[in-house]
Amino acid sequence: MRRSALLMAAGALALTSACQQPALAAEEVVEAPMATRSAKEGSGLKTAIFAGGCFWGVEAVFSHTKGVTSAISGYHGGTKRQADYRLVSSGVTDHAEAVKVTYDPKVIRYDQLLRIYFSVVADPTLVNRQGPDRGAHYRSALVPMSAEQNVVAKAYIAQLERAGLWDKPIVTRIERAQTFYPAETYHQDFAAKNPRHGYIQRWDAPKVAALKQLYPGVYRSEFRRD
Known part of the structure; x- marks a missing residue:
């Protein structure tokens, strides 16, 4: 896909990510089951990190999810010096x-976010790739930020493995929380700012549409950043 005028104006002339490459086969939407182990997180805002291919689509889905107050694209792991889009990509x-x-766990729990993730965000059977994107930086990974999230994530993956929804094994990793580095400004709210971008239309808009279709009770139409 050609770079949008917005990206060029934002100084993103050096983008080399596979996010910009021609689309391949469509991703499959699988309605994952409700978690048998619900998260018990109490009150107050919580955070969690999700990796599942190009962060544009991951952010888009969660930004359209009720109870999510913030979804920030960035880089998890690695070093601060190398937390740069051109290097990461x-x-x-x-x-x-x-x-x-x-x-806000009073509105949506961590286990419910996991259900959305496995249903419409990422294919958990793909190793170091999602959609047209290739490389370890596009791996499918959950990064729990608390002991409770870690227990729930392990239990849910085990539940999905028993359910046998996919023909291939689940390879989504549970990674230890490391430093999260916010991505460059032009990546934030990318889908909302660039709805006509070829990659967004081909890969990410369908994910948001699937969220609305599968889980209308948690879908919200406005794209929100607090």
């Missing part, structure tokens, strides 16, 4: 493109 760093999600 070249595959020479240890980062994963990821999204830091802040949410």
Whole structure:
């Protein structure tokens, strides 16, 4: 896909990510089951990190989810010096493109976010790729930010493995929380700012549409950043 005028104006002339490459086969939407182990997180805002391919789509889905107060695209792991889009997208760093999600557990629990993730955000059977994007920085990974989230994530993956929804094994990793580095400004709210971008229309808009179709009770139409 050609770079949008907005990206060029934002100084993103050097973008080399596979986010810009021609689309391949469509991703499959799988309605994951409700978690048998509900998260018990109490009151107050919580955070969690999700990696699942290009962060544009991950952010788009969670930004349209009720109870999510913030979804920030960025880089998880690696070093601060290398937390730069051109370096990360070249595959020479240890980062994963990821999204830091802040949410209100009184509105939506961590286990419910996991259900959305496995249903419409990422294919958990793909190793180091999602959609047209290739490389370890596009890996499918959950980054729990608390002991409770860690227990719930492990229990839910085990539940999905028993359910046998996919023909191939689940390879989504549970990674230890490391430093999260927010991505460059032009990546934030990218889908909302660039709805006509070829990649967004081909890969990310369908994810948001699937969220609305599968989980209308938690879908919200406005794209929100607090």
